[in-house]
Amino acid sequence: MTVTAPPVVIETPPAIATPVRAGAGSKVLAWVIMLAGVLYFFAPLVATGERAFRAIGRTFSFEAFRRVITDPEFLRTFGESVINAVATIVVSLLVIVPTAYWVTLKVPKLRSIIEFITLLPFVIPAVVLVFGLIRMYSRPPLAILGSYGSTRIILICAYAALSFPYMYRSVDNGLRAINVRTLTEAAQSLGATWPTIVWRVIFPNLRVALLSGALLTFAIVIGELTVALYLGQHTFGPFMSNLVRNFVAEPAALTILSFAMTWGAMGFISYLTRRQPGKRRMRRRP
């Protein structure tokens, strides 16, 4: 420590002498970085938009969008993916909410282990997951990959696993924001049973967390390609991928659409997050 002290003393005077220039320099640098970021992010989007809105010749039109939306496969695959997404959300909630609640309440020591387990989908590539599933469920005693319907159930379960990192995070954050243990005990001493506590006390206070977890899950499932492809499911992901391979303007239109949906979902999350339960009345007060 005593060795490093002198340089600090020597370097101090110049820093004090040129505070304005240093400030201006870093400001310029900040703007440059900002601009680079914006370009990096928006340039492809603008290019895509260009493609999408100029499907015929050079004129602006919604033709590409019209073609995509009126494609019967678009509605069918999108509808199927929406149903898959909703089912995934239900499965994921049923697994994660009680688990996270119980861990927080009874075995907080296991918290980091559970969190690690829920993060596994980040580490294991979807391809590995899907081949694992195929190996597991295509031969006795668990040969249930026979029909399209039963495979779809496997698909939904796989999606639920893929959603765990997001769902667990959201729910866990929600649980951290309220004092789960004390609230549970307060309700208990007032005579509440377990179902009452979960339904009347914990659930209402987790509404925002559950919604944001659900919307993230929705966003993942809607466009998922790998698992759906290998399990031979005719969902929105494979439909999009097919479109990309065979057309030019339509995929661009689709990209813009899915961007709009994702941003809409994000905006909805942040709107809900600001509108916490019980905070409505704030605005009415003078």
Add this chain to the structure above:
Amino acid sequence: MAFLVLDRVRKEFGGSTAVEDFNLAVEAGEFVSFLGPSGCGKTTTLRMIAGFEKPSVGRISIGGRDITNARPNERNVGMVFQSYALFPNMTVGQNVGFGLKLKKVGREETQSRVNELLELIHMPDKGDSYPHELSGGQQQRVALARALAIRPQVLLLDEPLSALDAKIRDELRIEIRRIQRTLDITTIYVTHDQEEAMALSDRVVVMSRGVMEQVGPPFQIYNYPETRFVASFVGKLNQIPGVVIDSKTVQCGDERLQTTTPIEESPGTAVNVMVRPEELDIGAGEENQLVGVVESVNFLGAIVRVRIARGEQMITADLFNERLLELPEVEEAVTISFPAHACWVMKAN
């Protein structure tokens, strides 16, 4: 038979004992405090009464009913937490009415009970507010009202004031006692603040390391502590080392001190003479006298705290302020005196 009874209760957490051989009989309408340093088992004992922990050994009963194994939601016990624990998604009115709703009490009856309780906590017009719109003190009042709404047989409070400012704490302390008296409800109050315990309680249970050290009214606990721990934990205490001469006399350095409390230790035993700072006077007295040099004088308002060095040892004297009081000077040699009935003797450790 007493209303709330803890009979040889003991609690272990994986090998280590948090509470040991806890025996207590609380009368109906009595206000009892658990007082002790951090980690002594106050909360654990309270949680066993509430049903959040099961005793490893022993029995607990309320109003003659054995509740040792009853679930928390079957006990009819009101609980107030340090962190208020109001339900954030419910209004004040809904919070207070929550327990009644669970009991399927009718709408009108619930409403009138809620109003009655909001009246009791002096917040009649806050029924529609949400918890986050209230101050800490107000939230804790609501928590109290919520616990009382279900007409519990016993009210349990775990350090309910320790998250609050000193001024609010004093106000709410008085409020809690007033409400407790109004409803005549049997109350257990956990605190590590001795002033709080003294000011509120009919009886205080002093605890240390999971063991009950002494149970008694505040006056008894303060003036007649039975163990060394109680003597030094509750209030300030001077301990003057010496050697027993006979059943009334101790030799302390060059001086001899008398006590009217018979000394049980045999002559020659090393002991401490115990005396509270407020029993000491500056100036010569008729019974016990000590000489020393003034080390510091602190004017605290109602009290003037004088620290006097007697060789290596420090003695604290608390003098009541009055306008004619002559403050001693620092470094001044003084005589301090106290009556023989003011002190007692405990064996040196």
